[in-house]
Amino acid sequence: MKYTISALCALLVVAPVSAMEKLQSQMVPMRDGVHLSTDVYFEGERQKPRPTVLIRTVYGKRTAFEWNPVWQKLVDAGYAIVTQDIRGRHESEGQYAVGRGRREDGMDTLDWITEQPWSNGKVGLGGCSYLGEAQVVLEATHHPALVVGHPQAPASGYYRPGRAWQSFSGGAFELGQTAGWFAGNGAKVFYGPQLTGKSRGDWFRSGQAENYKVAPEQNFKRYLDNINSLPVISLLSRSDVPASDFEDWRNSHPDGEYFRSMDLVQADDTTAVPNLFFDTWYDYGARETLMMANQFKVSGATPEARAHQYVVIGPGTHCNFPERAEDVSVGDRPVANAERNYQQIQLDWYDYWLKGDTSHDIERPFLTYFVLGANEWRTAEAWPIPGTEHTRWYLSANAPANSLRGGGELATTAPEAAGGDAFTYDPANPVPSYGGHSCCTGSDTEAGGYDQREIESRNDILVYTSEPLEAGIEVTGVIRARLFVSSSAKDTDFTVKLVDVYPDGSAYNVQEGVQRMRYRNSLSEAELMVPGEVYAIDVDLNATSNYFAPGHRIRVEVSSSNFPRIERNLNTGESNSTSDTFVIANNQVFHGSEKASYIELPVVPRR
Numbered sequence: 001m002k003y004t005i006s007a008l009c010a011l012l013v014v015a016p017v018s019a020m021e022k023l024q025s026q027m028v029p030m031r032d033g034v035h036l037s038t039d040v041y042f043e044g045e046r047q048k049p050r051p052t053v054l055i056r057t058v059y060g061k062r063t064a065f066e067w068n069p070v071w072q073k074l075v076d077a078g079y080a081i082v083t084q085d086i087r088g089r090h091e092s093e094g095q096y097a098v099g100r101g102r103r104e105d106g107m108d109t110l111d112w113i114t115e116q117p118w119s120n121g122k123v124g125l126g127g128c129s130y131l132g133e134a135q136v137v138l139e140a141t142h143h144p145a146l147v148v149g150h151p152q153a154p155a156s157g158y159y160r161p162g163r164a165w166q167s168f169s170g171g172a173f174e175l176g177q178t179a180g181w182f183a184g185n186g187a188k189v190f191y192g193p194q195l196t197g198k199s200r201g202d203w204f205r206s207g208q209a210e211n212y213k214v215a216p217e218q219n220f221k222r223y224l225d226n227i228n229s230l231p232v233i234s235l236l237s238r239s240d241v242p243a244s245d246f247e248d249w250r251n252s253h254p255d256g257e258y259f260r261s262m263d264l265v266q267a268d269d270t271t272a273v274p275n276l277f278f279d280t281w282y283d284y285g286a287r288e289t290l291m292m293a294n295q296f297k298v299s300g301a302t303p304e305a306r307a308h309q310y311v312v313i314g315p316g317t318h319c320n321f322p323e324r325a326e327d328v329s330v331g332d333r334p335v336a337n338a339e340r341n342y343q344q345i346q347l348d349w350y351d352y353w354l355k356g357d358t359s360h361d362i363e364r365p366f367l368t369y370f371v372l373g374a375n376e377w378r379t380a381e382a383w384p385i386p387g388t389e390h391t392r393w394y395l396s397a398n399a400p401a402n403s404l405r406g407g408g409e410l411a412t413t414a415p416e417a418a419g420g421d422a423f424t425y426d427p428a429n430p431v432p433s434y435g436g437h438s439c440c441t442g443s444d445t446e447a448g449g450y451d452q453r454e455i456e457s458r459n460d461i462l463v464y465t466s467e468p469l470e471a472g473i474e475v476t477g478v479i480r481a482r483l484f485v486s487s488s489a490k491d492t493d494f495t496v497k498l499v500d501v502y503p504d505g506s507a508y509n510v511q512e513g514v515q516r517m518r519y520r521n522s523l524s525e526a527e528l529m530v531p532g533e534v535y536a537i538d539v540d541l542n543a544t545s546n547y548f549a550p551g552h553r554i555r556v557e558v559s560s561s562n563f564p565r566i567e568r569n570l571n572t573g574e575s576n577s578t579s580d581t582f583v584i585a586n587n588q589v590f591h592g593s594e595k596a597s598y599i600e601l602p603v604v605p606r607r
Helices: 005-012 061-067 068-074 102-114 131-137 175-185 197-205 220-226 231-237 246-253 284-300 302-309 342-355
Strands: 023-027 034-041 050-057 082-083 120-127 146-148 276-280 309-314 367-371 377-378 389-397 410-411 419-425 462-465 473-487 491-501 507-516 535-548 553-559 587-589 598-604
Touching: 005 231, 023 102, 023 197, 034 061, 034 068, 034 102, 034 197, 050 061, 050 068, 050 102, 050 131, 050 342, 050 419, 061 068, 068 082, 068 284, 068 342, 082 102, 102 120, 102 131, 120 131, 120 342, 120 598, 146 342, 175 246, 220 231, 231 246, 276 284, 276 342, 284 302, 284 309, 284 535, 302 309, 367 473, 367 535, 389 419, 389 462, 389 553, 389 587, 410 553, 473 491, 473 553, 491 535, 491 598
Parallel strands: 050 082, 050 120, 120 146, 276 309, 309 367, 410 462
Antiparallel strands: 023 034, 034 082, 367 377, 389 410, 389 598, 419 587, 462 553, 473 535, 473 587, 473 598, 491 507, 491 553, 507 535
16 A cells, blocks of 8 residues: 555654654655655654754665764754665665665655654755765755755765766776675665555564564675686675676776766756765775865855855775774874864754854865875865976886885986886786775775885886985875886786885875776777887876875885776786686886876975
8 A cells, every 4th residue: 555645744643752762664655656764863742843864875774873973962952863775775665776766766755854743844964975975966956955965975976987986997997895885785685574655664663573684694705705706797696695786887888878877966966055075085085075066166056055065084084084083094004183073063064054053153164184194184265276286206217116126216307218117917916905095895904004015025016216305295186197008918907006105114005096908098988909009098096185294205106906906907808897817918117208107296385
């Protein structure tokens, strides 16, 4: 039986309560008849209208409060918190598909909220990662009930060509975090009663559901044990991971129609509400978050929206916004002064826009960012930072640059003599990932800064290091490298890593990028190499903020693998996802003369 919105509303009107109440498993009808399971938390009388914060999640609404202690504080402060399992996940009906159909479901949920007796019609949005993604996608609908957003690490909700969901970098598949997410959280299979609407909600509120597991058991360790095996396309099925969108995901070109048609914020989307974005420099999508905030700032649908788009970027890893120094997550890299009163910032933000509490000063510069290495917070009114100067640091060598023991050099003047360095890339023995900008991989060192010297001892890594700096350099912005390269293979990858070398020799990764050669000219169509031919390529290292202090050295690593973060290129020119055979590639990087390879750093003058 289908229930109308008014009928569902009537179900909620019961005797008032004085303590926090949870209206569990309310089955909210969508326009196509599917019902989404929704919980509501508030204190006081149910009939009392109050502002609402909506959290739409893929991870299970019952655990949403564990993600952010602010939700409980908002309930205590007189808000209603609404958590919802998105379509096809956990208790909700329907078929789950990653990144599709969320605008319509979000709008129907907002319509339902505004008709409830506990709602005053004003709704804010909240949540991190996939929950942040759901916010920005819903904002693009301009639903009249939306008042404010607070997207945390929402970059996966923004469509940057070739970077959909941050699953590709330079055309290379981000295996570790993408396959890892699908292995742990991407299943389409969920268990539940063969009931719909109110009867389904009644069942989930009954004693029958107390110990019922709606999600199938998944052996993530088996997936990790298999990650080295080929072919990639069957990695999850060989690991007995339930059915997901992974195979469709991997089989698409990085900028193919599959990704273009996804329900993500597009370049022509706008918002009508203020936003306070949170992100971190060791997360996978700080650059996309900044791009989205810039877009909303420039093309906001209202003057208020254009005037109030703010970004705060800390030093940590995915969804790490620490209140205390001991909670800071940056790997092994020393960091100080990173903690902020993130919870109070959130409470003030919601109070100002949803309650009209103007005692809170929410005005701030467009960007507040932490400078790694300097251990200080800075602000800017625009992105890129005004006054940024782009400085090129050129690769050269007085002896072969292979490994930390080699003769690779880095300087601001290009070498006059032509030269080059060669290395062998063997897909059977790829350079291991160690820290960086990922999540969801299952590794304890998936993200953050770590001393790279052990990895730099490998001969399949070219290492170029500057002299100690006489004056410090702040690098804040987008980093790119221009390399002149060749290979014995029809296809291969070239990776670039920027490293901060401390006076004691410890070498902490700052940012990294990759270019898959078949996608050097287009991210939607592949074009193989001619073995032995020299190509000029641009490698995108995305964005960071790092202060290379006096006495430190700037280092650049060049190689052809970063595994398992990046799927191995098998070098054959065949499909890297479906093939289980590979060849060894002899790769070269040139420097000097007309083939002067360099990395370009965005240098911000120090105040």
